[in-house]
Amino acid sequence: MLDDLKYRDGEVSVAGVRVRYRVAGPDNDRTPLVLVHGTAGSVDGHFGYIFPMMAYRQKVIALDWSDTEGATLELADLVAQVRAVIGDAVPVGPVTLLGYSLGACVAAQTAAELPGKVANLILVAGWLKTDTHQQMRNRIWRALRDQDSASITEYMTFCAFSPGFMNMKSLPEMVAAAGMLKMSGFVDRQMDLNTRIDIAEACETITAKTLVIGCTFDMMVPKHHSKQLFGAIEDARYTEIPSGHAVVHERAAELFHHIDMFTRAPGAHPAGTIIPAQKP
Amino acid sequence: MTLHSKIVIIGSGFAGLGMGIQLKRSGRADFVILERAQDVGGTWRDNHYPGVACDVPSHLYSFSYLPKPDWSRVFSPGPEIQAYMRQCAEDEGLMPHIRFGTEMLACRWDEDSALWTIETSQGDYTCNVLITGTGHLADSHMPKIPGIESFPGDLFHSADWNHEVALEGRRIGVVGSGASAIQIIPEMQKVAGELVVFQRSAPYMIPRWDRAFSEGEKRMFRRDPSTVEAMRSEIFWAGEYNFAQRRNVPRFLNEAKAMALGNLERNVADPDLRARLTPNYEVGCKRLLISNAYYPAMCAENTRLEASALAKIEGSTVYGASGESYDLDVLVFATGFEAVRPPFAARVFGREGISLDAHWDKGMQAYDSIAVHGYPNLFIINGPNTGLGHNSVVYIIEAQVNYILEALDHLEQNQVRLFEAAAEAEDAYMDRLQGRAEGTVWLAGGCKSWYVDERSGRLTLVWPDYAHSFRDENGHFHPEGYEMVPGPLAAE
Numbered sequence: 001m002l003d004d005l006k007y008r009d010g011e012v013s014v015a016g017v018r019v020r021y022r023v024a025g026p027d028n029d030r031t032p033l034v035l036v037h038g039t040a041g042s043v044d045g046h047f048g049y050i051f052p053m054m055a056y057r058q059k060v061i062a063l064d065w066s067d068t069e070g071a072t073l074e075l076a077d078l079v080a081q082v083r084a085v086i087g088d089a090v091p092v093g094p095v096t097l098l099g100y101s102l103g104a105c106v107a108a109q110t111a112a113e114l115p116g117k118v119a120n121l122i123l124v125a126g127w128l129k130t131d132t133h134q135q136m137r138n139r140i141w142r143a144l145r146d147q148d149s150a151s152i153t154e155y156m157t158f159c160a161f162s163p164g165f166m167n168m169k170s171l172p173e174m175v176a177a178a179g180m181l182k183m184s185g186f187v188d189r190q191m192d193l194n195t196r197i198d199i200a201e202a203c204e205t206i207t208a209k210t211l212v213i214g215c216t217f218d219m220m221v222p223k224h225h226s227k228q229l230f231g232a233i234e235d236a237r238y239t240e241i242p243s244g245h246a247v248v249h250e251r252a253a254e255l256f257h258h259i260d261m262f263t264r265a266p267g268a269h270p271a272g273t274i275i276p277a278q279k280p
Numbered sequence: 281m282t283l284h285s286k287i288v289i290i291g292s293g294f295a296g297l298g299m300g301i302q303l304k305r306s307g308r309a310d311f312v313i314l315e316r317a318q319d320v321g322g323t324w325r326d327n328h329y330p331g332v333a334c335d336v337p338s339h340l341y342s343f344s345y346l347p348k349p350d351w352s353r354v355f356s357p358g359p360e361i362q363a364y365m366r367q368c369a370e371d372e373g374l375m376p377h378i379r380f381g382t383e384m385l386a387c388r389w390d391e392d393s394a395l396w397t398i399e400t401s402q403g404d405y406t407c408n409v410l411i412t413g414t415g416h417l418a419d420s421h422m423p424k425i426p427g428i429e430s431f432p433g434d435l436f437h438s439a440d441w442n443h444e445v446a447l448e449g450r451r452i453g454v455v456g457s458g459a460s461a462i463q464i465i466p467e468m469q470k471v472a473g474e475l476v477v478f479q480r481s482a483p484y485m486i487p488r489w490d491r492a493f494s495e496g497e498k499r500m501f502r503r504d505p506s507t508v509e510a511m512r513s514e515i516f517w518a519g520e521y522n523f524a525q526r527r528n529v530p531r532f533l534n535e536a537k538a539m540a541l542g543n544l545e546r547n548v549a550d551p552d553l554r555a556r557l558t559p560n561y562e563v564g565c566k567r568l569l570i571s572n573a574y575y576p577a578m579c580a581e582n583t584r585l586e587a588s589a590l591a592k593i594e595g596s597t598v599y600g601a602s603g604e605s606y607d608l609d610v611l612v613f614a615t616g617f618e619a620v621r622p623p624f625a626a627r628v629f630g631r632e633g634i635s636l637d638a639h640w641d642k643g644m645q646a647y648d649s650i651a652v653h654g655y656p657n658l659f660i661i662n663g664p665n666t667g668l669g670h671n672s673v674v675y676i677i678e679a680q681v682n683y684i685l686e687a688l689d690h691l692e693q694n695q696v697r698l699f700e701a702a703a704e705a706e707d708a709y710m711d712r713l714q715g716r717a718e719g720t721v722w723l724a725g726g727c728k729s730w731y732v733d734e735r736s737g738r739l740t741l742v743w744p745d746y747a748h749s750f751r752d753e754n755g756h757f758h759p760e761g762y763e764m765v766p767g768p769l770a771a772e
Contacts, residue, residue: 048531049521049532052524052527052529052531053524053527053529056527056716164514242510242513242514251517252521253517253520253521253523253524253746253748254517254520256520256746257520257746257748257752260749261752277513278748278751279344279509279512279513280340280344280512280513280516280517280672280675280747280748
């Protein structure tokens, strides 16, 4: 009796690697929505909630990043994967591009490169330029990784969730959640890329109608980064969710609300608007 | 003598009070609230059975604009909710507008005068705009049980609890396993000599994260209202998350199911009893219940579970559909309410002189879940497709109140004397809703529930989407869906 969402899997080759993506939802008056996950993520890991729920509203496409063959992972590699999926899944007409965390940096860069194609842009907990605070956290992560420390996933979990959310769970529950994170060489390469992000110039050229979503209690990409994106992108509006960085888990329904409202009418709020939170 | 008010509201539960407060706050004083009982509070006045409490945390289940920093618990008991409602009515100066002991008997639309006439137990009223706020849980549902009149002991419905009846040491039967029953059963188990529970179908049950607030917390809520607001928002969005279960997304359905079945397994050791307490339909198809006390009460030595419906009564002997019989002294019917066919609808007669109940012979429906073609100048709060399986109905009520306020502004500014939902707009709205309802757990979950109208198989009670989407879509007046006749408002 489960309502199994009908979806199709696609695959596209770019720079010698295969990139898999998933498509679901009806064609209607909304622009197809393309979802780009963040560090150590996947469609299921970061969009397990947003993908099926948005697919009841409109066409949704989400891709899983693939590791590349270069010595280091570069932003351009991930942008190329997103561009390839957009080209394959939506050959004609505009898209709304959503990126989360590192995926937001990828999405912003993509929007700068494809000004006609990316009509609307949603940046969730992204950033403009890696700062000292992020480098410090990344350095601790690197040290734990080099030591092959068992604490690394607990450290990542500690950084990802807000105190408020964590306090609704028990310590064993949080430890169990940490145990589900898997390390890999690809994650290492993403973490290295995270120390070198600078899309400030590209953001100045973005023409897409943009919604920037910052997370009030984000300790990994604090909300001042989202404010910087809000300033840097010409046609941007801003809203905030009282969540940690892991907003896709913590406040998935509130995130859905903002995405749903924006994809329904991207221009409902003029550029420069700080959209207030809905007060229940 | 006929009394005239510009606006008449039926009922003084959360809907009627919320409407009255906002009318008053918007500077409108020409309204009365008709209330059949002697106090405000709606379902929280009527339901005073032992153990009555709300399944939504109190900081959310309250008016957004009247926060209460000193709720005693996360899930406060029923009498505290009713006291809050009375306090709201008094603080907002609503009491002089309420006509207690005044039961609405019939509302009739008169096209010539463009007025509603309301016949009540205390004389007639007329009004330009009629607003019903009679709720989903206003009138008890009693199943027709053969031989019920032969029962010599005490027998009553949960919403009409007889506190005179002594329960200590007696043989008590509780009929039902829904939201009221699971609150009553633990209380009965404490006092009964023998308790028999008649269960037509087993509920899914998850733990209740209840606790008392400390004095320090209450002081914090008083000193810093933003802490109440933050908590309210957290509860609301956590509730919204669970709509994914109702939407029937396997991953989230399975999460909820695992939580409920894990709860059953932890609390019920006996495999036979556990099997009989395991639901045979999809989680969320009926209301997902929350209790920490139910399973322990079901496991108690003085409790017996009859895992079949109550079938017949022969004197003091009460039979389950399985054929099993029990001799009982007291029988409590926790069998719910007339929600799918609300009794108020049989008393509201529109342009053709037909009752709403007859008009809705294939199930309730309304444009924007609030207005019905053929029934001009009427708003229904908490009517068709406004129920929620996953969040606070007070939130829905506030959205509908805001809709009505905007409508009144529009009518006043444009000098409209008569407005009516357009038939095409109403049908188009219902088609959109039914499209959304398809595949949800209510229609595809394989259960019989009070959410679905048996006559049409349509989901008529529940809003088949997020609560926040209800506010986004129905929190503002849509004049384009109405036919309007200009002219000055009639007055008696």
